[in-house]
């Protein structure tokens with residue numbers, strides 16, 4: 001099953017890391033999977049290179065820098081880093097021989113399907129014994145970190161650690177200078193942030209009307225129409241809006257389209273409050289699970305009774321993805 005963290009899960013990680021990492025200084029970096037890191041604004045290819053020279057430079061550019069903030073754009077995590085403490089800076093991989101990177105940098109991280117961050121300080125290690133349930137499966141034994149799926153480790157000057165785990169290794173880390181961040185292709189391509197004030201009903205209608213023949217679930221999951229919505233939240237949004245996932249955009253009444261818009265905001269807001277849904281391998285940065293799964297009405301509930309009307313939840317295939325819906329509550 002293809003399950004990816006969506007906006008609420010990534011926002012949960014970002015809010016927690018922003019609180020926990022801010023003002024910490026990187027003491028050392030360990031990279032166990034060189035193919036998961038890259039440098040510069042260019043797109044990270046699926047065919048990735050394991051280059052040890054790249055690892056040495058990646059570490060050199062990070063050590064000694066302080067984390068100034070952790071932010072989010074769509075499903076990308078943006079870790080802002082200070083200028084280097086060493087006044088000379090680090091030789092630049094972007095500017096050619098003899099140039100130094102004195103600029104502030106950002107580390108962009110995409111969790112893709114199974115990426116996870118665990119931040120461990122003395123307090124958490126004491127509480128957990130350094131072991132975490134990483135797979136949302138109560139029968140799977142807890143894992144001691146760093147484990148075999150820990151690919152990058154950041155150690156901070158106060159002795160705390162940030163572990164980046166990823167079973168499938170589809171996730172990536174990309175280090176860029178802040179003055180070139182506007183050249184990062186994925187950042188340029190993302191559609192509007194659904195929880196921003198600029199994402200008005202007019203903006204949503206304009207974006208959706210570009211694909212009048214598109215099915216509403218697929219349109220909601222198109223990151224160019226609106227950022228950060230995937231299989232889980234598109235199902236939930238459409239349930240509350242009373243619209244079946246297979247409806248074409250052109251067939252929706254104004255009332256239906258505005259209901260979809262309203263529920264985009266309200267489902268995502270509720271999911272952020274519940275710290276995301278722990279389906280797939282999503283865990284919070286202390287290894288605990290998000291609670292939004294309890295509030296799912298249709299996602300993952302095929303064959304069970306609708307929580308509103310008791311009708312059996314059905315599913316439908318859409319371009320290889322499964323949409324679940326209540327045939328009574330959704331028209």
Ligand SMILES: [Zn+2]
Pocket residue numbers: 306307308309310311326327328329330
């Ligand atoms: Zn129902």
